[in-house]
Amino acid sequence: MYAIEVERLTKIYGKGETAVTAIADATFQVTPGELVAILGPSGSGKTTLLTAIGLINEPTRGKLVIDGTAVADGGWLPGLDLKRLRREKLGFIFQAHNLIPFLSARENVMIALEINHLTRTEARNRADELLSALNLGHRLDNYPSALSGGEAQRVAIARALANKPSVILADEPTAALDTENGKNVMALLKELAVENNSAILVVTHDHRMVEGFDRIFHVSDGRIAGEETNGVQHAGTAPALQG
Amino acid sequence: MNLAVRDIRYHRGRFILTSIGLGLLLGVVMSMGGIYRGLFADALAVLDSTRADIWVVQQDTNGPFAENSRIPEDIKYRVQAVPGVAEAAPLSFQTIQVERMGKPFRFFLIGYDLNGFGGPPGVIAGRDIRQKHYEMVVAKAMKMEIGEKIHLGLHDYTVVGITGKVVSSGGDPAAYVSLADAQDIQFKKDNDAIRNDRERIGTNLAGIRYLSPAQATYLQQNIADLTESTHTVNTIVARLAPGADIKEVQGRISRWNHFRPISVEEQTKILTKGMIEKARMQLGLFRIILLVISAVIISLIIYTSTLDKIRVIATLKLIGSQNRVIIGMILQQSLLMGIIAYAIGYVMILLTYEKFPRRIVLEPFDLQALFVIVVAICMISSFVGIRKALRVEPAEALGG
Structure with missing residues (x-):
């Protein structure tokens, strides 16, 4: 079973003459434990693709299946609780860590667990465990303002992992970090993909940060223009790709 | 969380x-x-502390708080004699503003019959007024000391007691003196004014040719007595005997034509609906x-x-x-x-x-x-x- 299955996924903003196609017929699959990058310049449609897979931007056409659950087929499928799916199956990492400023590092992880109905004690134990695993055991009670950029991003990663999601979506996770911290975060994501058997989909415009990724999709003008697998570049006509 | x-x-x-x-x-x-x-x-402090059932005031007025009312003091005997009235007492009210310690000092002076009711509701320091003249009980809010003197009208008055928070409908703290003193303060003229009045009456009477000197002297004395009289009050308050019908008592007093008997409910309405x-x-x-x-x-x-x-x-x-x-x-x-x-x-x-x-x-x-x-x-x-x-x-x- 794939963690992510995308088939001819299309997102069009507006109608008629003013319609803009942000993603056109994207088709690919990501397996559990796979680390995949979507690489492209600003405005290429990579974030639109991420938000569609993240269940926050309804596709106009095409199919989307997350961890075996069909969620879209020419629009969201009826009867789906998208919030619950996001809570249970997806983890998000943002460009600017997006930690809640009035919560400590521990509480930032706990909140993701508590909204997923874990008890306070369970949430606390899991948060401590995750943060300690990410070498933040000494920063549990610190507010985000007291953390360095790298530490804050690691707390954000811990929050994304909190509910053991099958898919982690990262939007420019290294954009606010220096090169060294950025590389550390990417290395950490690679480790976590294997350890947790989660599919990790990273959107970035910085090709320096995607070294060692299992697959890299190059996006241009809303289309997947090419794919690299283990350093080998394929044309945009690869069997897994359309458009 | x-x-x-x-x-x-x-x-x-x-x-x-x-x-x-x-x-x-x-x-x-x-x-x-x-x-x-x-x-x-x-607004209701004086009304409540008096605990009267009927306020007899000048006819066609809403006295004594909302409007001026003047009636003869001796009406209390007529009110007292009305069937159903247990007791009646005259009261006098006036707002006074004097200067004390270089600042305006404003209060509401209540004159009451020492043998009647309507006096200070409770003395919290010192004592009640015992002498008919020149003693005073003041509200605590006036911040006066016992033994302190204040000049009002023609005389000095000594504070002998402090009472609780009684104020006028305007919020001025109340002070109590005997009715006689209150009448003096309110109505008594100074000596120059008395002399002037007597001379004017004498001159007027002298112009009447058919009066004999003895008649003129007699009339001058009587007219002067009348003009110098201070036996006027603002209201006569009455308490009813148990079981008395207030409407009936009010009806009897109304028939005298010169007075208006206001029940405490009516007085409350005048004060609350009209004044405030x-x-x-x-x-x-x-x-x-x-x-x-x-x-x-x-x-x-x-x-x-x-x-x-x-x-x-x-x-x-x-x-x-x-x-x-x-x-x-x-x-x-x-x-x-x-x-x-x-x-x-x-x-x-x-x-x-x-x-x-x-x-x-x-x-x-x-x-x-x-x-x-x-x-x-x-x-x-x-x-x-x-x-x-x-x-x-x-x-x-x-x-x-």
């Missing part, structure tokens, strides 16, 4: 300052309510305006606080947070602010209400009603913030 409390704890300085500001505003709302109740209490109605409406309007201002301020605070948290809300939505978590955070913050501000306002008013120049009466019902209104305002005010929060798209958490 309570996000509202966490946010408040993190931004405690801003929250405390906002709550204090709002608390001061609510304190003013409470004081307005207290002043409103105080107006009632002040405008002040009451004014205060009521101020309270409404202040509550509207409070509502606008709370709405603005909650709205701007929500705007500050757009990214937080978007992140919460993106990670799958239920709407109730976000609504709860905004609503609880609004309610906490309102409740803390209410507590600050309440403590402030509790510590200061006795220092207000006018009486502030804090009724538990008023305070409870205001609390309910504040809670309602907080809930309604948070609506704008909640609406904004619910419109935030999870996608807003993405990007730089």
Whole structure:
């Protein structure tokens, strides 16, 4: 079973003459434990693709299946609780860590667990465990303002992992970090993909940060223009790709 | 996890300052309510302390508080003789303003019959008036000492006792003297005026040719006595015997044609509806305006606080947070602010209400009603913030 299955996924903003196609017929699959990058310049449609897979931007056409659950087929499928799916199956990492400023590092992880109905004690134990695993055991009670950029991003990663999601979506996770911290975060994501058997989909415009990724999709003008697998570049006509 | 409390704890300085500001505003709302109740209490203070059933005043007047009323003192004997009347007593009222310690000193002087009723309701220091002349019992609010003298009319009066909080309908503290003294202060002319009057009467009588000198002297003396008489009062108060019918007593006195017997209920209506109605409406309007201002301020605070948290809300939505978590955070913050501000306002008013120049009466019902209104305002005010929060798209958490 794939963690992510995308088939001819299309997102069009507006109608008629003013319609803009942000993603056109994207088709690919990501397996559990796979680390995949979507690489492209600003405005290429990579974030639109991420938000569609993240269940926050309804596709106009095409199919989307997350961890075996069909969620879209020419629009969201009826009867789906998208919030619950996001809570249970997806983890998000943002460009600017997006930690809640009035919560400590521990509480930032706990909140993701508590909204997923874990008890306070369970949430606390899991948060401590995750943060300690990410070498933040000494920063549990610190507010985000007291953390360095790298530490804050690691707390954000811990929050994304909190509910053991099958898919982690990262939007420019290294954009606010220096090169060294950025590389550390990417290395950490690679480790976590294997350890947790989660599919990790990273959107970035910085090709320096995607070294060692299992697959890299190059996006241009809303289309997947090419794919690299283990350093080998394929044309945009690869069997897994359309458009 | 309570996000509202966490946010408040993190931004405690801003929250405390906002709550204090709002608390001061609510304190003013409470004081307005207290002043409103105080107006009632002040207006009825003399009425209540007199404990009379009927107030006999000059015909066609709403005396003695709302209008001037003058009636002869000896009417008390006629009132006393009406079947159903247990006792009657004359009372005199006047507002006096003198200078004391270089400042205007204003009070409400009540003259009462030492053998009747209508005197000070309870002496908390010193003693009651025992002599017919030159003694005085003053309200505590006048801040006079026992033994202190004050010059009124033609004489000095000594404070012999302090009574509780009795004030006029205008809020001036009350002072009590004997009826005779009050009449002297109010009506007695000084010696020059008396001499002038007597000369004028003598001159007028001398112009009447058919009066003999003896007749003229006799008339001059009698007319002077009449003009110099101080036996006038503002009202005769009466208490009814048990089982007496007030309507019947009022009917009998009305038939005398020169007087109006006002029941205590009618007098209460005159005082509250007539005299303080405008002040009451004014205060009521101020309270409404202040509550509207409070509502606008709370709405603005909650709205701007929500705007500050757009990214937080978007992140919460993106990670799958239920709407109730976000609504709860905004609503609880609004309610906490309102409740803390209410507590600050309440403590402030509790510590200061006795220092207000006018009486502030804090009724538990008023305070409870205001609390309910504040809670309602907080809930309604948070609506704008909640609406904004619910419109935030999870996608807003993405990007730089």
